[in-house]
Amino acid sequence: MNYQFDFGAVFERAPELLWATLGTFGLAFAGMALALVIGVVGVIGRTSPNKIVRAPVIAFVEIVRNTPFLVQIFYIYFALPLMGIRLNPTATAIIALGINGGAYAIEIIRGGVESIGKGQVEAGYALGLHKADVFRLIVLKPALRAIYPSLTSQFIMLTLTTSVCTSIAAYELTSAAQRIESDTFRSFEVYFLVTGIYLVISTVMMGIFALISRRYFSYPTR
Amino acid sequence: MGPIGANEFLFILQGLKWTALLAIIGFIGGGVFGILIAVTRVSKSAAARAIAAAYIGLFQGTPLLMQLFVVYYGVALVGINVSAWLAVAIAFTLHASAFLGEIWRGSIQAVPKGQTEAANALGLHYVSRMKDVILPQALKISMPATIGFLVQLIKGTSLAAIVGFIELARAGQIISNQTYRPLLVFGIVGTIYFIICWPLSHFGTALEKRMAKAAR
Numbered sequence: 353m354n355y356q357f358d359f360g361a362v363f364e365r366a367p368e369l370l371w372a373t374l375g376t377f378g379l380a381f382a383g384m385a386l387a388l389v390i391g392v393v394g395v396i397g398r399t400s401p402n403k404i405v406r407a408p409v410i411a412f413v414e415i416v417r418n419t420p421f422l423v424q425i426f427y428i429y430f431a432l433p434l435m436g437i438r439l440n441p442t443a444t445a446i447i448a449l450g451i452n453g454g455a456y457a458i459e460i461i462r463g464g465v466e467s468i469g470k471g472q473v474e475a476g477y478a479l480g481l482h483k484a485d486v487f488r489l490i491v492l493k494p495a496l497r498a499i500y501p502s503l504t505s506q507f508i509m510l511t512l513t514t515s516v517c518t519s520i521a522a523y524e525l526t527s528a529a530q531r532i533e534s535d536t537f538r539s540f541e542v543y544f545l546v547t548g549i550y551l552v553i554s555t556v557m558m559g560i561f562a563l564i565s566r567r568y569f570s571y572p573t574r
Numbered sequence: 575m576g577p578i579g580a581n582e583f584l585f586i587l588q589g590l591k592w593t594a595l596l597a598i599i600g601f602i603g604g605g606v607f608g609i610l611i612a613v614t615r616v617s618k619s620a621a622a623r624a625i626a627a628a629y630i631g632l633f634q635g636t637p638l639l640m641q642l643f644v645v646y647y648g649v650a651l652v653g654i655n656v657s658a659w660l661a662v663a664i665a666f667t668l669h670a671s672a673f674l675g676e677i678w679r680g681s682i683q684a685v686p687k688g689q690t691e692a693a694n695a696l697g698l699h700y701v702s703r704m705k706d707v708i709l710p711q712a713l714k715i716s717m718p719a720t721i722g723f724l725v726q727l728i729k730g731t732s733l734a735a736i737v738g739f740i741e742l743a744r745a746g747q748i749i750s751n752q753t754y755r756p757l758l759v760f761g762i763v764g765t766i767y768f769i770i771c772w773p774l775s776h777f778g779t780a781l782e783k784r785m786a787k788a789a790r
Contacts, residue, residue, distance in 0.1 A: 355651050418725065418771035419764045420732035422743050427764065430756035508635075515637035519736055526639060540651055543643040547636045554635040 361536040362545055372528030373549060379445055379524050380511040386450025387510065391457025398462055409458065416455035421516050424448055429520045445514070445522035453510045460506060464499035465491075497569040504561040508554050515550070525549060576753035578762070586759075589745025590766060596731040596741060599663045601724055604670020611675025613704060616682050626675065633672030639733050641669050646737050662734045666727070673723050681716035682708060718785065721778035725771045732767075742766060 397409040416424065425448040432439060432447070439447070468491050476486040518527035529546040533539050576582075615626040633641065645665035649656055656664075685708050693703040735744035746763035750756045 355653075414772060414775075415764075415768060418729075418775055419767045420729040420743060422732040422735060423746070423760055423764045423767060426743075426747070426750075427757065427760045430750075430760070434757070512635075512637040515639045516733065516736070518639075526637070529643075540644070540647040543640060543647060547640040547644055550636045550640055551632065555631075558635075 357541060358538055359541050359545065361538050362532060362541045365532045365536075368528055368532065369525070369546070369549065372523065372525045373553070375442070375523040375528075376511070376514050376525040376553070379442070379449060379514040379517060379522065380507070382446045383449025383453055383510055383514070384507050386446060387453030387457045387506075390450060390454025391461045394454060394458035395461045395465060398458055399465065413455045413458050416452055417459075421448070421452050421513055422519060424452055425516065425520060441517075441520045441522045442524075444520060445517035445524075449510060449514065449517070452513070453506065456506050457503070460499050460502045461495075463502075464495040467498045468495055500561075500565060500569060504557075504565075507561075508557050511553060511557065512550065576755070578749070578753060578755060578758060582749045582753065582759075583762075585749060586742065586745045586762065586766070589740060589742040592740065593728070593731050593742040594770075596663060596666055596734060597724070597728045600666030600670045600727055600731070603663070603667030604674050604727075607667065607671035608674030608678060609709070611671055612678035612682055615675060615679040626679075630672045630676045630679075633669055634676065638669055638730050639736060641665055642733055642737050658737070658739055662737060662739050666731065666734075669730070670723070670727055673726075674720065677719045677723060678712060678716050680719075681712035684715050685711045715785075718778045718782035721774055721781070725774050725778070728771055728774075729767065 394409050394412070397405050398413075400406050425445065428448045428451070429441075429444050432444060472490050472494075473486055476490040481489070514522075514524050515526040517524055518530055521527055525546055529542050533542045536542070611626050611629060614622050615630070617623060617626075642662065642665045645668065646658070646661045649661045649664060689707055689711065690703065693707045698707065731741055732743035734741050735747060738744075740748070742763055746759050750759040753759065
C-alpha cells in the first residue's frame with residue numbers, strides 16, 4: 353500500500369463541514385418535528401372507528417415503510433413542482449424526512465396509546481382527579497414513557513437518514529463531503545472524517561436522550 | 575417525453591436483479607459474520623465483548639451511505655483491485671453483520687438461563703452448547719426482528735445507487751432522465767420495492783403476533 357494519506361486538504365475545509373453539520377441538525381430537527389405532527393394526526397386517524405378514515409392511514413404507513421427513502425425523496429422532489437409547490441432542495445428534503453419519519457411515528461405512538469389500560473383511566477376518575485389531570489398524569493406521561501425509547505432511536509435513525517438527502521443536493525453534511533471530494537480528490541479522507549462526525553452526532557444524541565430519560569421517566573411503576 | 579416501453583421496463587428489471595443479488599449476498603454474508611459478532615458480544619471475555627459492542631455501535635451510529643463510501647474507497651486504497659460490485663457487496667455484508675449481530679445478541683440473552691445450565695449439567699462443551707442448544711432457540715426468537723432487518727437491508731441496497739452502482743433505484747433514475755417521466759418511473763420502481771418488502775414485513779408481524787400469543 354503506497355497511498356499517501358492527506359487529511360490536511362480536508363481539514364482546510366473544516367468551516368464548511370461545521371456549517372454543513374448545522375445543516376444536518378436543521379434537517380433532522382425540522383424533519384422530526386414534522387414527523388411528530390404527522391404521527392399524532394395519523395394516530396387519531398389510525399384509531400378512528402370509521403374504516404374510511406383508518407384505511408388511508410394504514411395504506412400510507414405500509415407504503416412508506418416498505419419502500420426506500422431514496423425513492424420517496426425522488427418522488428416527492430419531482431411531484432411537488434407538479435402540484436404547484438416550488439421549494440428549494442433543503443425544504444423538499446425536510447418534507448420527505450417528515451413524511452418518512454411520520455409513518456414510523458404513527459406506529460410507535462399508537463403502541464404507546466394502546467399500552468394505557470382503560471382501568472387506569474377509570475381508577476383516576478375514581479380517585480376524584482380532574483379530566484385534565486387524568487390525561488396529563490395517567491395517559492400522557494406513561495404513554496410518553498412507553499414510546500420514548502423507540503421514538504428517540506427513530507430520531508437518531510432519521511438524523512442518519514438525512515445523509516440520503518445529498519441525492520437532491522440538500523444542504524447537509526454528506527453533500528458538503530461530496531463537494532469537497534470532487535474538489536480535492538481525497539475521497540477516503542473526506543468520507544472517513546465525515547463518518548466520524550456522524551458517529552459523534554449520534555453518540556451525543558444517545559447520551560442526551562438517556563439523560564432526559566433518567567431525569568423524567570425513572571420512577572417506580574409497581 | 576419518451577414512452578416507457580418494453581426496453582425501459584426490461585432495464586429496470588435488470589436493476590432489480592442486482593438489487594436482489596446485493597440483498598441476498600448482504601444477508602447471507604452478514605448472517606455468517608453476524609453469528610460471530612453475536613457470540614463475541616456475549617462471550618466471557620470483557621475485552622471481546624467491548625470489541626463487538628464497538629463494532630456494532632460503529633455501524634449503528636453512522637449512516638449506511640457513509641459506510642458504503644468509506645468501504646468503497648477504502649478497499650481501493652488497500653490496493654486490492656476489486657470491482658465496484660464487490661466493494662459494495664463487502665460494505666453491505668459488514669453493515670448487515672453488525673445489525674444482525676445485535677439482533678441475535680438480544681435473542682441469545684432471551685433464551686432462558688436454565689437452558690445453559692442444563693447444557694452444562696449434561697457436560698456439553700461450549701461449541702455444542704451454542705450450536706445445539708442456545709442458537710437454534712435464539713434463532714427462533716429472533717425471526718421477526720431478523721425479517722424486519724431483511725426488509726431494511728433490501729431498502730438499503732437502493733443507496734448503492736448514490737455510489738454509482740446500477741441497481742433498481744439507479745436504473746429508475748437513468749430511465750427517468752431518458753424519458754422525463756419521473757413520477758411514472760419512480761412509481762414503478764417504488765411499486766417493485768413494495769411488492770418485495772410488504773409480504774416480508776407482513777410475514778414478520780404475523781410471526782411476532784403468533785409468538786406473543788404462544789408466550790402468554
